[in-house]
Amino acid sequence: MATPLPDNIQTAVVTGGARGLGVHIVRALHQAGFRVVITDIDPKPAEALASELDLAGETAVTATLDVDKPDDFQLVLDKVIERFGRCEVLVNNAARTAAQNVFDIDPADFNAVMATNAGGVFTGCQVFGRHFRERGYGRLINLASLAGQNGGTATGAHYAASKGAILTLTKIFARDLAKDGVTCNAIAPGPLDTPMVREVLGDNLDKALANIPVGKLGAPDLVAQMVTFLASPQAAFVTGACWDANGGIYMR
Ligand SMILES: NC(=O)c1ccc[n+]([C@@H]2O[C@H](COP(=O)([O-])OP(=O)(O)OC[C@H]3O[C@@H](n4cnc5c(N)ncnc54)[C@H](O)[C@@H]3O)[C@@H](O)[C@H]2O)c1
DSSP states (O other): OOOOOOTTOOEEEETTTTSTHHHHHHHHHHHTTOEEEEEESOHHHHHHHHHHHOTTSSSEEEEEOOTTOHHHHHHHHHHHHHHHSOOOEEEEOOOOOOOOOGGGOOHHHHHHHHIIIIIHHHHHHHHHHHHHHHHTOEEEEEEOOTHHHHOOSSSOHHHHHHHHHHHHHHHHHHHHHGGGTEEEEEEEEOSBSSHHHHHHHGGGHHHHHHTSTTSSOBOHHHHHHHHHHHTSGGGTTOOSOEEEESTTSSOO
């Protein structure tokens, strides 16, 4: 007979958890004892990751959540509460990364990237923030980017602007939720060693490394550990913050 799970296990929902940095975040949260709900628009790799972490489907499960669809956030939250009775953490990690010269960006594409990246974080914080506020506890963690602070190096204006908007949204939700036991924080990574970054940099990898003071790409596991700490009850005094991990590219 399977050992019953302790009833104090916390539940964390991660958007864009099927690939890249999302996978590292899901693994780190699971390792730290959270039940993880891996959400993405790509169900297959999410399901593979969930069964690798817990074949029994108790501490790692999947859900389809397209951050472009506001209703999806509510649906996933409702299902999580129905099945597990609780949800304490939302990690807004999903994003569309786009690299293009500012004068070549179609205005429709600018709006689409803003909608997915900043709009997704807005809806996630609003829907989960309401629930956390009612419960008197919660952790919202938003993946911003160095591009949102310095305008970006390899990425486009739409991506950079959306990440700047995420930093502002983080402060607004943090301010409004602070008295209710709910924190909202952002992490701003520089270029990490993920498939997406290697794809964007292509032949320019060596040139990019030469411009990073520490001389290497960041470890996604470091960012995953930062997420896990911000997700913990111990991080109660950190809110409205942006934690940088950029190899010294941007110091403030
Ligand atoms: N990799 C880096 O170096 C780096 C640096 C700074 C910030 N970030 C941020 O970290 C996060 C993850 O980056 P990554 O490198 O893993 O990106 P990635 O493109 O490799 O993965 C993004 C994930 O989000 C999913 N996704 C895309 N659109 C979605 C949508 N509409 N709804 C739900 N899921 C969707 C994708 O299927 C994928 O699984 C992003 O917010 C990114 O901006 C990454």
